[in-house]
Amino acid sequence: MGSGFTHHQLAPFGVEVRIDDAKGLSAEEQAELRRLYERDGLLVVRGLELTLDDQLEFCSLFGPVLRSEGETYVISNNPEKGILAGAELTFHSDIPYVPVPYAAGALYGVEVSEGVSPTRFASGMRAYEQASPALRERIDGLNSIQMRTRTIDGRNRLTDAKPTDNCAVQAVVGRQAATGRRYIFPGETHSAAIIGLSEADSEALLEELFALLYAPENIYDHEWRTGDLVIWDNLAVQHARKPVTGGIRTLQRVSTGRFAYWDQYPLDRETFEKLKELVSEVA
Ligand SMILES: [Fe+2]
Numbered sequence: 424m425g426s427g428f429t430h431h432q433l434a435p436f437g438v439e440v441r442i443d444d445a446k447g448l449s450a451e452e453q454a455e456l457r458r459l460y461e462r463d464g465l466l467v468v469r470g471l472e473l474t475l476d477d478q479l480e481f482c483s484l485f486g487p488v489l490r491s492e493g494e495t496y497v498i499s500n501n502p503e504k505g506i507l508a509g510a511e512l513t514f515h516s517d518i519p520y521v522p523v524p525y526a527a528g529a530l531y532g533v534e535v536s537e538g539v540s541p542t543r544f545a546s547g548m549r550a551y552e553q554a555s556p557a558l559r560e561r562i563d564g565l566n567s568i569q570m571r572t573r574t575i576d577g578r579n580r581l582t583d584a585k586p587t588d589n590c591a592v593q594a595v596v597g598r599q600a601a602t603g604r605r606y607i608f609p610g611e612t613h614s615a616a617i618i619g620l621s622e623a624d625s626e627a628l629l630e631e632l633f634a635l636l637y638a639p640e641n642i643y644d645h646e647w648r649t650g651d652l653v654i655w656d657n658l659a660v661q662h663a664r665k666p667v668t669g670g671i672r673t674l675q676r677v678s679t680g681r682f683a684y685w686d687q688y689p690l691d692r693e694t695f696e697k698l699k700e701l702v703s704e705v706a
Pocket residue numbers: 515516517662
């Protein structure tokens with residue numbers, strides 16, 4: 424462990440870190456931080472004071488940060504500060520319906536009052552490791568269809584697709600490059616079907632996977648404080664939240680990845696411009 428920070432394990436997964444000086448980490452300490460992030464795919468850092476540029480710089484320790492317009496944004500239950508209002512979000516990885524979804528997501532608590540709706544994280548790695556050998560054998564080599572978001576608080580189905588909507592095929596079992604750990608990828612929000620199965624069999628298998636993924640003992644609820652940064656593996660770890668019913672909850676979002684969203688799905692620009700209206704329409 425580096426001398427510039429201390430860390431401890433979170434339950435049921437994740438690592439919490441305290442850093443004395445986020446900008447003063449040695450190369451060795453940066454490598455140790457990356458290793459801790461990769462271990463469970465979730466790192467919590469408390470007590471930071473970050474501008475958007477600071478957050479981008481810090482997150483660049485974990486992969487190439489996406490700086491282009493629309494790839495960073497603010498989430499807030501105050502519509503004057505950010506998007507998504509108070510809506511519930513069911514478990515998902517971000518933008519699984521483009522060929523190369525974000526590698527990591529990172530949220531920073533700009534202003535948060537005590538007791539507001541936590542961000543919930545479910546580990547696809549733990550879910551895979553808890554699956555029976557028979558289930559692992561069944562899902563190995565299968566693919567899923569991931570739908571563009573039309574609903575943020577429930578399942579998106581094939582019948583929800585509209586002209587110009589983007590969909591992508593993603594493997595049911597992924598492999599985290601840094602550790603080799605395998606994970607169950609399909610999330611509740613965007614997974615329409617498992618390819619090659621009847622509708623009934625596909626639904627039954629998805630329900631089986633969701634039961635493993637979202638078992639209470641597989642979920643870490645992050646109780647926000649102002650100054651927290653949470654960075655997670657967007658593929659191996661899914662996230663969600665219950666409705667935001669009160670308090671102040673303003674979070675600044677940064678992502679890492681090889682390709683920007685708009686590069687992969689330029690037709691969606693118009694939707695982005697109308698995101699606030701879209702959210703209120705589907706929420
Ligand atoms: Fe998300």
